[in-house]
Structure formats: structure tokens, C-alpha cells
Amino acid sequence: MTELVFVAQVAASFGVRGEFKLISHMDDPLSVLEYNPLYNQSGVPALVITAARGHKGALIVKAEGVTDKDKADALKGLKLYVRREDLPEVEDADDFYITDLIGLEVRGTDGAVLGRLKGVEDFGAGDLLDIQPKGGASYYLMFTRENVPEVNVAAGYIVIDPPNEIGVQDEAEPAEED
CATH class of the missing domain: 2.30.30.240 (PRC-barrel domain)
Structure with missing residues (x-):
């Protein structure tokens, strides 16, 4: 099985059009957009982010198939991962994941x-x-x-x-x- 790295978690819905808050654990929070799809802990594709913007320490995100508040609410707490091989190699001994x-x-x-x-x-x-x-x-x-x-x-x-x-x-x- 592919090694997965935890990168973000859905916090809560935001508004009524399917947007939700996403807590990104990346050095640059918006860089989570570079990895699509994002996977669940079982390695199954879980979300494809289509748009994001910063908001009070989190991201406000729009994702494929999430079109209303109920669908966004259902995602609350979802932990999101990327495949390890998709991340850049660590070049400096002082850097690590x-x-x-x-x-x-x-x-x-x-x-x-x-x-x-x-x-x-x-x-x-x-x-x-x-x-x-x-x-x-x-x-x-x-x-x-x-x-x-x-x-x-x-x-x-x-x-x-x-x-x-x-x-x-x-x-x-x-x-x-x-």
C-alpha cells in the first residue's frame, strides 16, 4: 500500500453553497491545491478541490460534488492525505516531514x-x-x-x-x- 501523509482536515461548512473550512497542515496552506485528488486514510480518493481562499487561519474550499451545506456538513472531520511519492524530496538534513x-x-x-x-x-x-x-x-x-x-x-x-x-x-x- 502507498504511504500516505496527513495534510489537511475539514473543519466545518461555510455558507450554503457547499463551501467548507479546511485546516491545511502544509507550510504554505494553499499548496494543498497542488495535490488532487486528496485521499482518505484508506487511500481512496476523497476530494478534488476546485477553488480555495484564505480566511482567518483556514482555507475556504470548494470541491467537486459538494454543492450544498448538507454535503459540506457531511465532510466535517474528514482527514485528508496525499501520497508520499507525490511530495517533493527533502533535500536539507534539517528539513523533514x-x-x-x-x-x-x-x-x-x-x-x-x-x-x-x-x-x-x-x-x-x-x-x-x-x-x-x-x-x-x-x-x-x-x-x-x-x-x-x-x-x-x-x-x-x-x-x-x-x-x-x-x-x-x-x-x-x-x-x-x-
């Missing part, structure tokens, strides 16, 4: 292995890393340069500097040397 981080080993600034990166979520206030520590409940950490001073996709790990209240470093093991 969020999907490349899933499953990476999570290390502390002291090199201790803290767990694995389970996922990356964005609930509207920025990216949150969903970290699964060894033998404990997962927790979220804001994905900022301060909290994540190093990302090394090629070597398979990220380094985090978690706040003291998380207390995950007590159960950590030293990382093996590469």
Missing part, C-alpha cells in the same frame, strides 16, 4: 533513551509530540526548538529537554553509541 518522526527513538539531552515518538498532533495551538515512555503513560510535549533541540531522522532519534514536572528521566537507560 512530520510523518518521518513517528516511531523515532526519544532521547534526553544526556543521551538516555526515554521512549518512542508515538505521534504528532495539532489541536490548534501548534504541534505536540505524543511521547510513549518505557513502561509509562504517554504524554505530550510542545514541538519547539527549546523542547526538542535535535532531530536526527537519518539516525532514527530526536533529543528532548522535557520540563522537570514530567519526570521521565528517572527510568531512562543510556543510549547506545552509533
